[in-house]
Amino acid sequence: MKITCISGSPVAGGNNEKIVDIISGILKEKGFETGKILLSNKNVQPCTDCGTCKKEKDCPIEDDMAEVNRLLETSDGLIVSSPVFFGSVSAQLKALFDRTILQRRNGFLLKGKVGGAVAIGGSRNGGQEFTIQAIHSWMHIHGMIVVGDRSHFGGIAVRPVESDDVGSKTISDTVNMVCETLERFK
Numbered sequence: 475m476k477i478t479c480i481s482g483s484p485v486a487g488g489n490n491e492k493i494v495d496i497i498s499g500i501l502k503e504k505g506f507e508t509g510k511i512l513l514s515n516k517n518v519q520p521c522t523d524c525g526t527c528k529k530e531k532d533c534p535i536e537d538d539m540a541e542v543n544r545l546l547e548t549s550d551g552l553i554v555s556s557p558v559f560f561g562s563v564s565a566q567l568k569a570l571f572d573r574t575i576l577q578r579r580n581g582f583l584l585k586g587k588v589g590g591a592v593a594i595g596g597s598r599n600g601g602q603e604f605t606i607q608a609i610h611s612w613m614h615i616h617g618m619i620v621v622g623d624r625s626h627f628g629g630i631a632v633r634p635v636e637s638d639d640v641g642s643k644t645i646s647d648t649v650n651m652v653c654e655t656l657e658r659f660k
């Protein structure tokens with residue numbers, strides 16, 4: 475089974491990418507195949523609502539989304555990590571979310587995948603819960619199976635994430651929830 479981690483940060487080597495690396499390591503140890511999408515090195519343009527994907531199973535925007543789609547569609551689980559930008563997800567991650575209207579319009583290709591969310595902010599109470607809710611909304615609108623961290627909503631951390639022990643625990647609990655839920659389907 476494959477779980478793909480997405481970092482919604484534009485910063486290479488930042489907090490979200492560090493977490494995605496740690497999560498990928500945990501997943502490999504548990505025997506999962508892993509995929510990684512780092513939006514710091516991807517060109518993903520916003521949806522222009524041109525309507526092409528309603529008629530043809532294609533998007534006319536020429537960027538890295540075709541490669542991203544292949545990973546999304548072939549994964550059993552998705553763990554999405556975003557920096558908190560003005561109380562919500564980054565624009566880079568929102569662009570990816572909106573572009574997946576293609577999968578929704580063409581047979582709900584992301585339906586049934588198991589999803590977990592992580593939000594990392596500069597402040598302890600900087601909008602992580604709302605950011606997670608925005609990620610969960612994307613997952614629900616695709617018909618995904620959404621899990622939290624066993625007790626609350628997902629991974630909630632503050633920068634620098636390597637010093638946030640409480641936050642790191644909510645992240646590893648979220649990873650475990652995604653894995654345990656997927657294992658039920660084996």
Ligand SMILES: Cc1cc2nc3c(=O)[nH]c(=O)nc-3n(C[C@H](O)[C@H](O)[C@H](O)COP(=O)(O)O)c2cc1C
Nearest residue numbers: 483488489490557558559560561595596597600633
């Ligand atoms: C445009 C912008 C808006 C931000 N807004 C918030 C915010 O609303 N709440 C918060 O806690 N942190 C905010 N931050 C801080 C980032 O969430 C924080 O630096 C995050 O850990 C960055 O993750 P990264 O290192 O992976 O890029 C903001 C940062 C930027 C650049």
